Amino acid sequence: MIIQISNLSDGDYHYTFDKEVKEIGLSEPFFGNVFVESQLQKSRRQIILNSKLIVNVNFECDRCDVEYEQELTNEFKIVYLFSSEINDEDKIDLKYIPFETDTINITPDIRDYALLAIPMKKLCKEDCKGLCIRCGKNLNEESCSCKTDEIDSRWLPLEKLRNKVN
Numbered sequence: 001m002i003i004q005i006s007n008l009s010d011g012d013y014h015y016t017f018d019k020e021v022k023e024i025g026l027s028e029p030f031f032g033n034v035f036v037e038s039q040l041q042k043s044r045r046q047i048i049l050n051s052k053l054i055v056n057v058n059f060e061c062d063r064c065d066v067e068y069e070q071e072l073t074n075e076f077k078i079v080y081l082f083s084s085e086i087n088d089e090d091k092i093d094l095k096y097i098p099f100e101t102d103t104i105n106i107t108p109d110i111r112d113y114a115l116l117a118i119p120m121k122k123l124c125k126e127d128c129k130g131l132c133i134r135c136g137k138n139l140n141e142e143s144c145s146c147k148t149d150e151i152d153s154r155w156l157p158l159e160k161l162r163n164k165v166n
């Protein structure tokens with residue numbers, strides 16, 4: 001995902017990329033292709049690049065363990081400042097580049113932002129009912145006859161303690 005910037009006159013440009021995830025160094029849970037759309041604004045002193053990525057992932061639900069596919073998207077903006085004094089402490093959204101730079105490569109940024117798009121909690125659906133803690137049935141697919149008023153065994157020690165106190 002390389003953008004040629006030498007001989008690019010000031011103005012607005014639009015780019016799209018479509019690459020296999022493994023070509024940009026992404027593996028599980030990513031699969032298929034990553035699609036990127038970038039808007040580039042070039043002026044004499046800087047380049048502003050707004051990018052949006054779309055990528056597919058294969059997750060296992062945290063509640064019911066079922067595998068499901070999800071489309072992740074992320075958007076980010078990077079400002080490239082033309083500078084003769086190169087500050088090598090690049091920030092995530094600000095990079096210094098020499099005036100004579102020929103190309104900018106956004107592959108590492110796409111990889112980073114794809115990884116940042118992975119949610120902390122992975123749920124096959126918002127209201128996933130999960131698995132029965134007694135019989136292990138997937139409660140999204142069927143209900144079970146386990147008594148729901150039984151105490152989760154993990155809380156039994158606590159329950160014993162409560163009985164003692166009372």
Ligand SMILES: [Zn+2]
Pocket residue numbers: 061062063064065066123124125128129130
């Ligand atoms: Zn689930």
Ligand SMILES: [Zn+2]
Pocket residue numbers: 132133134135136137144145146
């Ligand atoms: Zn059950």
